Amino acid sequence: MRVAFASEPAYPDRPNEDFIGATADAVALLDGASIPPGVTSACSHSVRWYSHTLGSTLLAEMTQSTGPLPELLAQGIKHVTSLHDFTCDLTHGGSPSATVIMLRQTARHLDWLVLGDSTLVLDTGTYEPMVICDDRLEQVAAPHRVRLNSLPGGTREHAEARREYVETLGQYRNRDGGFWVASxxxxxxxxxxTGTTPANQVRAAAVLTDGAADAVSRYGLMTWRQLLDTLAQDGPAELIRRVREAERSDPHGERWPRSKPNDDATAAYCHIT
Structure with missing residues (x-):
């Protein structure tokens, strides 16, 4: 597997809470859930610490074990939890969390796992690629986003609505009827x-945080097929450049209502060999 990736923070002066790592036969992508001002957390560790610590753990596990990916993810979450359960109140709902994509190639198969609203796109040689994204967050969030979407970005009212929105979603995190992420x-x-696909049936895979997948899912700049073509021909950095261009054209969310003007964006293109 040949992997090319790019990752860019939402703003140059803020830490990138995404994680991307790859070996010759494995990829791990995590999107840390940003905590807006005003939302408290009983954990002293940053979202970036969590996504990068869990991400590097998962990548190491995939290179050392052929075990089922959910089992490796559970082990990884347990390990990272053990690193700070004596110093932080992890019963508090504001503990750092992240979406997860794990992709592993064996001699015959491509194993994948998607937890949360990051997106995996598999190019199976047909015109319409296979798109895997956990939409449970969107199902829960949509009814609570009405007020947020009605307010112009960059205003005090929008910031307050976003804080309330994030706090509300916290009530649905990691529980039945809600949505699930690593925490x-x-x-x-x-x-x-999860799934397993014969490796000879997949030409390539795209691994995307929602900040990069927005090129299709929010801004409609291209189709999933065109996204794969862009990654193959121009590289992941070009995809992120187009997303940033769209965000700059609508800084207050008038055309595309959203909770924040920019988001961390990470994209990886994996050519299956």
Missing amino acids: TDPLAADQAL
Whole structure:
């Protein structure tokens, strides 16, 4: 597997809370859930610490074990939790969390796992690629986003609505009827979307945080097929450049209502060999 990737923070002066790492036969992508001002957390560790610590753990696990990906994710969550359960109150709902994509190539198969709203796109040689994204967050969030979407970005009212929105979503995190992400409970791994595809049936794979997948899912700049073509021909950095261009054209969310003007964006293109 040949992997090319690019990752860019939402703003140059803020830490990138995405994680991307790859070996010759494995990729791990995590999108840390940003905590807006005003939302408290009983954990002293940053979202970036969580996504990068869990991401590097998962990548190491995939290179050392052929075990099922949900099992490796559960082990990874348990390990990272053990690193700070004596210093932080992990029973508090504001503990750092992240979406997860794990992709592993063996001699005959491509194993994948998706937890949360990051997106995996598999180019199977047909015109319409296979798109895997856990939409449970969107199902829960949509009814609570009405007020947020009605307010112009960059205003005090919008910032307050975003804080309320994030706090509300916290009530649905990692529970039945809500949505699931990696945080402190290893049982969340059992809720991931998983699959195995014969390696000879996949030409390439795109691994995207929502900040990069917005090129299709929010801004409609291209189709999923065109996204794959862009990654193959121009590279992941070009995809992110187009997303940033769209964001700059609509800084207050008038055309594309959203909770924040820019988002961390990470994209990887994996050519399956």
